Amino acid sequence: MGFDSKFFSDAENELSEIRMRNSEILDRRAGEISAKYPDIAELRRELSGTLGKLVAIITERADDAREKISALEKENLALQERIRTSLIKKGYPGDYLSPIYSCKICRDTGIVDDHYCDCFMDIVKRRAAEKLNSTTPLKLCTFDDFSLAYYDDEVPTELGPTARKIMAKNLEICRKYAEDFHLPCGNLLLRGKTGLGKTHLSLSIATEVIKKGYNVIYGSVPDLLRKLDKEKFEGNEVMNLLETADLLILDDLGAEMDNRLYTSLLYSLINTRLNASMPMIISTNLEYRELGQKYDERLSSRLMTMNGLYFAGKDIRVLKSGE
Numbered sequence: 394m395g396f397d398s399k400f401f402s403d404a405e406n407e408l409s410e411i412r413m414r415n416s417e418i419l420d421r422r423a424g425e426i427s428a429k430y431p432d433i434a435e436l437r438r439e440l441s442g443t444l445g446k447l448v449a450i451i452t453e454r455a456d457d458a459r460e461k462i463s464a465l466e467k468e469n470l471a472l473q474e475r476i477r478t479s480l481i482k483k484g485y486p487g488d489y490l491s492p493i494y495s496c497k498i499c500r501d502t503g504i505v506d507d508h509y510c511d512c513f514m515d516i517v518k519r520r521a522a523e524k525l526n527s528t529t530p531l532k533l534c535t536f537d538d539f540s541l542a543y544y545d546d547e548v549p550t551e552l553g554p555t556a557r558k559i560m561a562k563n564l565e566i567c568r569k570y571a572e573d574f575h576l577p578c579g580n581l582l583l584r585g586k587t588g589l590g591k592t593h594l595s596l597s598i599a600t601e602v603i604k605k606g607y608n609v610i611y612g613s614v615p616d617l618l619r620k621l622d623k624e625k626f627e628g629n630e631v632m633n634l635l636e637t638a639d640l641l642i643l644d645d646l647g648a649e650m651d652n653r654l655y656t657s658l659l660y661s662l663i664n665t666r667l668n669a670s671m672p673m674i675i676s677t678n679l680e681y682r683e684l685g686q687k688y689d690e691r692l693s694s695r696l697m698t699m700n701g702l703y704f705a706g707k708d709i710r711v712l713k714s715g716e
């Protein structure tokens with residue numbers, strides 16, 4: 394994938410920190426056990442002694458080297474087993490003194506079968522996503538500071554229920570979406586006029602989903618399209634990230650300039666993610682009718698398949714400025 398090489402060297406550094414941390418933990422455990430249980434310490438000394446014997450056999454080049462090595466292997470396994478059972482007898486897990494790996498697949502080397510391990514690519518993607526998100530207010534909004542008091546509870550809206558009832562339902566759906574987030578999962582299309590909390594709720598979802606360890610990309614559509622346009626001739630790092638992030642939040646769809654390149658980039662991105670069942674949250678000020686006018690049918694029909702939440706009420710930016 395076309396990620397900047399800087400993110401690869403960042404990932405290598407991060408992996409080497411993980412290895413270091415794990416080996417420190419192991420050293421601490423070994424120190425603790427040696428201090429408490431000299432018998433286990435003795436077994437561990439014998440175990441490391443088998444390595445010296447192995448080197449000696451190899452340098453000796455004796456005719457019966459093969460038999461000696463296989464006897465040594467047996468000795469080594471038997472010692473490991475005795476350490477295991479002693480540990481368990483003393484109430485420790487059997488592998489308490491075995492090497493610790495954060496990723497069992499690549500044993501924290503970052504490589505399996507000549508390929509980067511998924512754990513390594515996850516770090517690369519997270520680093521690149523952090524850079525792309527660094528200009529956005531990802532941490533600023535939470536469900537807890539989303540108040541229903543701003544929405545009227547007296548006058549029925551054109552849809553029937555009051556704005557507060559509609560928004561209480563939207564809040565519940567968004568909370569549940571964040572709580573149940575997994576891969577693959579559904580999409581949300583947040584629709585409604587300006588200042589009604591679409592960005593606030595999508596960022597609240599982002600905050601929760603990030604806490605669960607998923608990588609989330611948030612961006613306003615005009616901003617992301619400008620970035621995609623700029624990288625047209627220099628790899629496709631931003632497009633890769635937008636296509637592969639666990640959750641993609643496209644804010645302010647419809648606020649971008651009318652332009653055929655933009656529409657085709659949007660179509661390609663949204664189509665790729667929908668086909669792969671990769672979750673998206675899109676927010677827009679446009680009504681369905683306007684989406685149909687602005688975008689060609691291929692794109693607008695895909696937007697219509699998303700789970701739409703209609704936002705009601707009065708502009709909260711204005712309400713808050715008068716508080």
Ligand SMILES: Nc1ncnc2c1ncn2[C@@H]1O[C@H](COP(=O)(O)OP(=O)(O)OP(=O)(O)O)[C@@H](O)[C@H]1O
Pocket residue numbers: 534538539540541543585586587588589590591592593594645677678709710713
């Ligand atoms: N229910 C709410 N409780 C508290 N603050 C809110 C609530 N809804 C919105 N806000 C705040 O009001 C401001 C405007 O909300 P937000 O940006 O989410 O609106 P929006 O629907 O995304 O508008 P636009 O369509 O213009 O992008 C933000 O500062 C947001 O934090």
Ligand SMILES: [Mg+2]
Pocket residue numbers: 591592593644645676
């Ligand atoms: Mg907004």
Ligand SMILES: [Zn+2]
Pocket residue numbers: 496497498499500501502503504510511512513
């Ligand atoms: Zn791995």
